[in-house]
Amino acid sequence: MKVTRSMLAVAGAAAALVLTGCGGSDGGTQAVPETATGSLEQLAAEVDCKPNMQTDADEIxxxxxxxxxxxxxxxxFATDRGQREWINGAKDYGGHYLxxxxxxxxxxxxxxxxxRSTLGGDIEEGTDHSAHEGSNEPSDGATHSGH
Structure with a gap:
C-alpha cells in the first residue's frame, strides 16, 4: 500500500487526539538545550523510550x-516541507507538538x-476546539432544519 501525505496527516491527527487532553501551562520557563537531531531511534534513545514503530516509510x-x-x-521526516505539511494538517485536530x-x-x-528539556525544539499548539465541546449547535450560530 502506498502511503500518501494525506493518509499520514490523518494518522498523525488521530494520534494527537488519542494522546492529548486538556492541559495547563508549563508552570514556568526553563533552559532549553540545543535542538536534538538524528534518526527516530536516536531521538527515542535520548528520551529513554523504546519506539513501537507504526509507520516506516521513506518520507515519514x-x-x-x-x-x-x-x-x-x-x-x-525526510524533508522540512514534508514535516511542515504534516504539522499543518495535524494541528487542525488540536494537540501539543514539540x-x-x-x-x-x-x-x-x-x-x-x-x-523539551532533553530534546530542545519549539512547542506549537494545535487548534483549540474546547469551546465547541458539548454543543450540538453549529459554531456560527446558524440553525439547521432537518433537510
Missing part, C-alpha cells in the same frame, strides 16, 4: 513511545514540556 517514520514523562508519538529539525513529538502538555 512514526512510533509510539512511553517513558517516565508519559506517552507520546515521535515522528521523523518541533525540531525534521522531527515532531506529539503528546500532552506536560509530556511535551518534559521532552
Amino acid at each position: 517514520r512514526q512510533a509510539i513511545c512511553k517513558n517516565t514523562d508519559g506517552k507520546f508519538i515521535l515522528v521523523t 518541533v525540531g529539525r525534521k522531527w515532531v513529538a506529539v503528546g500532552e502538555t506536560s509530556t511535551v514540556t518534559a521532552l
